[in-house]
Amino acid sequence: MVIHAKQATKAFGTSPVFDNLSFRIKKGEFVSIIGPSGCGKTSLLRMIGGLLPPTSGKIDVGHHTCGFVFQQPVLLPWRTIQDNIRLPKELGKDIQAVEDMLSLVQLDHVKDRLPHQLSGGMQQRVNLARALITKPSILLMDEPFSSLDEITRENMQDELIRIWQASKNTVAFVTHSIPEAVYLSDRVFVLTAEGMTEIGVPLARPRTRKMKQSKSFHHTVNRLQRALGGHHA
Ligand SMILES: Nc1ncnc2c1ncn2[C@@H]1O[C@H](COP(=O)(O)OP(=O)(O)O)[C@@H](O)[C@H]1O
Ligand SMILES: [Mg+2]
Structure with a gap:
């Protein structure tokens, strides 16, 4: 186990962001987090990375080190x-x-x-x-491809998979794109005001672009859309 969240709760002043999140991420796993703006995705990554303390509960990463990749390269x-x-x-x-x-x-x-x-x-x-x-053994990525055009973005997804497989780290990846989350991940966490649910991605590794045409791909995209309910990722 690399990341273990135990009833992690975050509030800024009196405004709660999320409540009682518990989850585990295994070594070498690729997990994406999707959810509407303001649901706390960035806060969750910062908490995993130790940059933001939880209001209660904890997120344990043991002795693992974290690297951050933000949307803008800076x-x-x-x-x-x-x-x-x-x-x-x-x-x-x-x-x-x-x-x-x-x-x-x-x-x-x-x-x-x-x-x-x-x-x-x-x-x-x-x-x-x-x-x-x-x-770092954990890579925390916050919408890293959002400002890229679609073709570059698809190339970067394949690049990221290749680099992740070469460096064998554990990845928590925030994105607004459901297909991107499905293509990259082993599991997808859906964070909404109601809490968090997770959906496993039933696609083999290595991933290939052809899989984006497959039934299981579309089925998983649909399940995630339903899990988001009326919320927009
Ligand atoms: N440092 C902060 N101080 C006060 N409120 C914050 C702070 N950081 C985030 N928030 C609030 O917490 C909520 C979740 O923010 P954030 O984690 O950035 O969400 P997301 O990344 O999903 O859009 C938002 O309502 C945001 O305004
Ligand atoms: Mg954010």
Whole structure:
């Protein structure tokens, strides 16, 4: 068990966000979280990562370390790609680690460029490399592909699956896209004001794009739409 939430409750002042969430995420699992805006997805990721304390209950990650990937890459514009990736490792001067990350996200050929010289998808890959360079065992991703166009987004989904399988970490991934959640995940958590439910994804690994045409894919998308009820993801 890598992540274990025990009756985790969060409120800001007197406004409750969620109540009594209990769940477990296993080592190496890929779990997505969907739900309407304001239901507490970002707060939940921050709580898993230890950036936000629960109001009551707890989320236990043992000794595991967390890396964050946010929607906007926030790269330093004056530093080259390799120097942006090196950033979290600054004190370590670990050049090999930077090289390894550049090759993992397939950006070796642009390592001396500046962020503005890269496409949105490439910038998001730099962001991912920067989160992975500290070798976190848990990767927390908050709508990382939302600002990308559809074609880049689909490519990034395949990239992420490849990188996740190579780095063997546990992923909690927030998205507004139900098909994206189904394509990427082992399980999907649906968070609404009424609480959390989960739906397993009955698709084999490795995932292939053809699966998006399959009956089980559409069936799972429909189940998630129903679980969201009148709420929009
Ligand atoms: N630091 C904070 N202080 C007060 N209220 C907050 C804070 N962070 C989030 N909230 C509120 O908590 C609720 C859940 O926010 P958030 O976790 O960002 O939801 P989501 O990511 O699902 O859109 C929202 O109503 C938001 O306004
Ligand atoms: Mg959010």
